Every structure is written in structure tokens, then in C-alpha cells.
Amino acid sequence: MAKHSVQNSLLVLNSVIDRYNTQARPVSNNGSARVLQAELDVSLSDGGAEMAELEEMALHYLQINPDVSSAKFNKLLYSGLNAPALFGDWVTSISNATMHTYQVSPVATLMELELIDQWNKLVGFERGEGVMVSGGSQANLIALLLARHKICPQAKTQGIRDRLVAYVSDQAHYSSLKAINVLGIGSDNLISVASDEQGRILPEALEKAIKASLALGHKPFYIGLTAGTTVLGAFDPVAPCAAIAKRYDLWLHIDGAWGAPILFSKKHRHLLADAQLADSVAWDAHKLMNVPLTAAVILTREQGLLKEVCSGGGGDYLFHADENAAYNLGERSIQCGRRADALKVWMSWKAIGNNGFAEKIDTLQQLKADFVALLPSSRFELLHMPSYLNVLFRYHGDETLTEKAHKTICIDICTALKQQNIAYIDYASCKGRSGIRLILANTNIEIEQLQLMLEACDAIVLSLLTERDYSRL
Template sequence: MSDETDQLTDQELPSLIQAAYAPDTFQDLSATWATQLSEHMSAIMSGEGRVLNWSDPKELVDAASGMMHSPAGHSFSELIETALASGQNLHHPRYIGHQVPASIPSAALFDATGTVTNQPMAICEMGPWGTAVERAVLRALQKKIGWNPETCAGLLTSGGSLANMTALLTARNVCFPEAWQQGVPDHAVIVAQADAHYCVTRSAGILGIGTQRIVAAPLDDRRRMNPQQLDGILCKLKADGKKVIAVAAAACATPIGAFDPLDDIANVCEKHDVWLHVDAAHGGGTLMSSTHRTLLNGIERADSIVWDAHKMMFVPALCAAVLYRNKEHRYAAFQQDAPYLFDPSSPGLAEFDSGISTVECTKRTLGFGLWGMWSMYGEELFEQLIDHTFALTAFFHRQLTEAADFQPLHSPQCNIQVFRFVPESMAAASNEDISALQLRVRRALIESGDYYIVQTKLDGQAALRVTIINPLTTRTDLIELLNAIRRMADQTAD
């Protein structure tokens, strides 16, 4: 205890606590914050400045660390200014990189309401409105899938990776009810889309199944799971004495955004009586579009679904839903007793305690942003976001097809496009040299701050990849991207 604390009366607080908790301070700082943020967002959204403020990561760590330890301290506005000047500008129209959206800015204000008042949930009592909002959001997503909210269940969790792990844990425990206490038997396997996100394999490692017991389901020529071959694999696994915990399909898979034929896959799973898990972390939002939702036909037959709202529902990270078709499975993931939290004398209330079915005990109120946007604008907002970004991607694909020096590597099913730049001078170059060109151009482009795009590997070779996940990106930005890539190739040529 500090000397200062020792000498204070009940009415007095130590000076720093007083400063940190003063209501006036909070009011002043929030006004400053609102001005700084709105000016910053307005500039970025109109395309001013660089997309990524490229810096050596080590220098950034030193700078952040220096601010924490500088004897003179720093003002609030200086700290916020530094954060804004040093970040990735996802709201810049030329941000078309990873599957992280230019989120709807005002959605964050709902999140902030939860964080300022600190409403973390584990039990309903600790975040009654957060719990209500989460349930309402889950209900809305379940209806979009085509489920009856009375007979299904779900939860929100911190990201698609954790969501997939939670769903696969449930599948594991349903398949092997003793696994929680006794571990997983040797003959357990998971069959996963060959392009499944790495978190599926990682889940197998974490859940004691083992990464080597992921069996890859082969893909067709559009990188979608092939149902006939899946059937063959399930027959063979059965003949070999293996027990399949789940078939993990993708809607869509990360590399090129391929949607598996879920209806056909559901037929195969039904025939073999196997749990169907659909990772719709990216593609779930497509259900909001009456034009594109057919890509997910059959999803309503899945046993579990992961749907990230912080991807194609354009709310800030994180807000990932795990959805179970059968309500009975809602407690199957975690079979734990915590009498200090869960009150067996009021089982009706326990139904609303999120901690029973999530990895997290204390959990942020993850549903606020989605709930706020849905309540303010209606579900049509999400339909427009899907239709608009998918249309922009189709436009970009046409530009690539028409340009002699670009090669689109697939027709886009959604808002992901992978392609290569192969100028005439490189037409006869080796695969290695063409791969090296993609990496070189991409690095130069992001360091320039003109665009943010990503790189990937497809069939062992490097390629460029965009996710058009910013509704502010224009057709001109996309046309100009091709010119920027050509320019970077010239500037970086030896």
C-alpha cells in the first residue's frame, strides 16, 4: 500500500485513481476522441493518405514501448494520434487485402458502449443486455439459415478459429461421449475440405485428435469438395475401422473463395451418418443476399455452422457465431461444473449463461455491433454489402481477363480473386521467376502505401490475391490497381 493511500479518508481517493475515474475527464476525452476519430475516418474513407503506414515492426514496438515509459507522459490526444497514424487503414478505398472488412464505423460505437460500461458475459447476470443482444443476433442468423430458433442453439465467440474449434469439440464429444474424461480413441478422424482454413487442422491438434488424423477431401477443378470422392473416402475409412468425427466443409474456402456443394455433401454425410460441419466464416454473410444465397444451398442440413459477422457482415472484429442445428448439442462442448458460477437451483437462468458453452469465461459483448447495425438499418444493409462487393469482384475479374498481361486464376464465386501478373517479357519465364515477380511487386506495392493486397500460393506457386471487402473501393481503384502493379514491376526490375 502506498503512503498516500494510508493517509486518506474514506471520502478521498489516491490521486491517480481520482484522475483516471473522474467523470469530467471521461467526458472531455470522449469529445476529443470523437473529433480525432471522425476527422481521421473522413480523410481515410475519401482516399487520402497511405493505405498501410509501412514501418519496421521492431521500430513500432520500440516506439510504443517508449511512450509507455517516457518520464514526461503523453497527452490522450497524442496517444490517439500516434495510434491513428501508425495503423492499417482498412477504410481506405484501396485496401483490398485480407478477409477483414472496412467495418461500418458506427458499429464500433455499440461495441464501445459495452466496453466503456464493461459488460463482459459469462453468466447472464453480469451482462443481461449483452446476453439478450447475443441471443437476438443468433436467432436472426439461425432464421437466415432456415432453422427454427426454438429447436437449434448457438453462441458467439472470439473469432472464426475459436468458433471452428468449439464446433469440432462438440462434434468430437457427440461422437465420443467419453472423450472429455478419457481422451480421444486412436481410430478417430476428421475429414476436411483439402483447402480448409488452417484452424481446422489446428483444432485437431488442440482437441487431441492429432493433425495427422485430418483426412483431406479432394477438390474438383474449381477447388470445391467433390461429393463422390467424399463418399469413397467415407466408405474406405469405415472399411479401415476408422470413426469419422465430422466432415468439415467450407462455404467458402479461404484460398479462392470456393463454395462446397453443401446439398450433395449433406446427402453423403446423411448416408454415412456423419456430423456435417460447415465453416462459413467468410461466406455466411452471403445468406443475406437473395441473389447469391443459393451458393449455400443445403447449409440448413449442417449439424454445426461457423459464421463470422466480422467478415462479410462488416462489423468490427470480433463477432463469430457457432450454430448448432440440434439444441441438444448446446452443452456438449464443455462438460464442466463450476458451482460458483452456474446456479443449479435456477436452471431456467442457466440457459442464458454463455460461459457454459464457450471457451471464454469472461467474454466481451460480441453481438453489440451487429445488433446495432441490424436494428438501425435493417437486414437490407447486409444484402447491399454482399451484392455490391460481389459485383465489384466480378468487374475486377473482367478487367483481369481483358488485360493481356494479367491472368485471373479462377472465376470468382464471391469477393475473393486470385491472379498473376505476367508481362509479355516474362511469358517464357520459369514458374520460380514468375512467382518471385508476384512477391516482389506485392511487397513494393504495400510499402508504397498506394494499395494493400495480399499474396498467396496456389498449387505451389505464388499469386496475388484481393478480397474486395471495402464497399468504398471504386471501379477506378480496381482499374488503377493493374497500372500500379505494372508500375511496381518496372520500378523494382533489376
């Protein structure tokens, strides 16, 4: 067998998986980049290497990377392991298909179309469309691009002459800021609208901001709501904002990168009520659905628009006018080469089913409620009433502590939790206040583990307060 053959790679992969013991490792043991650079030789050379050498590096890679599959990984909006999706990902890599034309990706094209149908059904778009993208950031970019096209169709060929203005809440993900820059609209033209205590956009403030732009002679064109904000997990109210969008003839987008899967759950889907009133929706499968990165979609209520806006070029050599031309998803995309992400999403959706995803959300929502119920008997308090799977909490023992002191305590607690291998968790600031941000995305987490974490937080904060004078901060 050739040393670099697929068969040999699979044998080595098996060996790596056998040797990689997630039980024996901490959830995160990474430290300074400089120390790692000194310890780990990642240099390339003129000569080749044996698979044995690659096997050792693969093992180091897994051992040093945070263990995202661990129930103690509570840091980001994804965690856990979705085995059917992983299987799909491996098969995708073997096929190395690209999604521009049906000819080179026949099965994945049909799968992507089926996924888009299912996503649209959940959102409530009766005749919707969509295309898979690299993530929520690209989905938000495409939404802005579609909105720009609606108000200013000549922008595609001639650029923008008008002063276009978009609106998102002060809790929106930073990807909108990046997108507005990429689209040449300019970051000064992304207006940050105030949100309430729970992090939901205030419709009155939104309308006021639109009127202010109009008074300046600017052209409002886009409202970007968020379903599941990054820090607080808040859901912006769709119906009142849709009424505003209609009144001023603006595009209404919902960034559901984190929160849109709530639509699987009959019990909790009310959080994203009226999603069908939007013009577009972003949905990440690589967050709550635990599909390996990257897997996401941009959905649109109107058919044909994606192609109208995103197509251009390639007709002379790639997009042939054959019987399958209508299946060439590349014309709906801003990418040329695009990985067949549909396969892993399809595999896991097929294996888990709508009911399985609904159950996952219901279980995690219950876990969240159980954790919140533990807080009153601890030294910690909520910074908001969580509606979704983000819980921001902090030490409440001393009212004289400054914000800087609170933030420092949060950082020190997170560091200690990581060092003691209790949890890999982060802190975040919102509305001028800092807290520890617990993200619940993994159904392997049990309430007993969260209780232990909270008890550890109690003990850590007590010892920190004796070791360090936070009142000086």
C-alpha cells in the same frame, strides 16, 4: 475532473479522432519491427503518466497501424468501418459486461439470443441454437468438439480411445488443424481432401477417403466444409457431402466464417444452398459484416447439445439455479469471461437491416464482376473463376516464367503498390500457383480505383521486368 476519469478519456478520444486524419496518411506505412522498436517508446515505468501522453501514443498507434477502414485496404477478409457496430463496441467497453450469466449481462443476453435466432433463420435451422465465440477458429473447434461428443460421448470424462478421423478440403482454413490438435485427436487424423480447379471439395474424393479410413479400422466422425475459402472464396457443395455424411453417420460442419453472410442476398445465396442440411455452421460477423473484432457465432441444428458438451463446473458459485438459469449462456460456452460481442453486432444489424447487408453483398459481387471484366485488357489474368469476393490474378505476359518467378513478381508488385500508396494487398499461393489476392469487403471501393490499381500493376510489372531478371528464378 480526475485526470483518468471516463469523461476525460472521452474528451481525449474526441481529440484523437479530430487530429487523426485518414486522408493524409498512406493505407500502410509499417515496416520493420526493429525500426519501429527503435523509434517508438512503448516502455512502462514505475511512475504513472498524464492523459496527454496517452493521447500522443493513441495517435501514433492509429497512424502506424494499417488503415483498415481505407478502400485501399484489400489485404484481408475484413475492411471498412461499420459505425453503428463501433458505437456498440464503445458501449460494451463502458459496461464491461461478461456473458456467462444473465444476471451480469441481461440486455446483451437477450440480444445474443435474438441474433442467434436470426442467424439460424438465415441458415435454415428450424430449431437451432448457438453461442457467440471469439472467431471462426473457435467456432470450428466447437464444431469438432460437438462431433467428437456425438461419436464418442465418454470423451468428455474419459478422453479418447478410438482413432477418430476428420475430413476437410485441401483449401480449408488452418484453424481446423489447430483445433484437431487442441482436442487431442491429432493432426495426422485430419485428412485433406482434394478440391477441383475452383477450390471446391470433390465429393467423390471425400467418400474415397472415408472408405480408406474405414478399411484401416479408423473411426470417421466429421466432415468440415467451407463456405468461402480463405484464398479462392470457394463454396463447397453441401448437398452431395450431406448425403455422404448421412450415409456414414458423420457430423457435417460448414465453416462460413467468410462466406456465410452470402445468405443475406437473395441473388447470391444459391452459393450456399442446402446449408440447413449441416449439423453446425460457423459465421464471423467480424469479416464481411465489418463488425469490429471479435464477433462470431457457432450455430447448431440440434438444441441442448452445446450445453451438454461445453458445460461443467461453476455451479457452486456462478451458475445459480434461479428463475433465469435457462438464460445463462456461459453453460453453452467453453469460455468463462466472454465479452458482450452481441451488442455491437445487434447495433449494426438493427441499423443496417437484412436488406442493407444484402445490398452490400450484391454491390460487392457486382464490383468483383466489373473488375474481372477489366482483366482481359491488362497484362494480368485470373487464376480461377471467382464466385465470391476473392480474386486471384497474376501477370500473364511470359509463358517461360517459373512458379518461383511468378511468386516473386507478385511479391514485388504488392510491395510497390504499398510503397506508392495505391493499395495494401497481399499475394497467395493455391494449387501450386501464386497470384495477387484481391479481397473485396468494403463498399467504399469504386471500380475507378480498381482500374487505377490494375493500370499501376501493368506499369509496375513492366518496370520490374526491365530492372530484374526473373527468368533466372
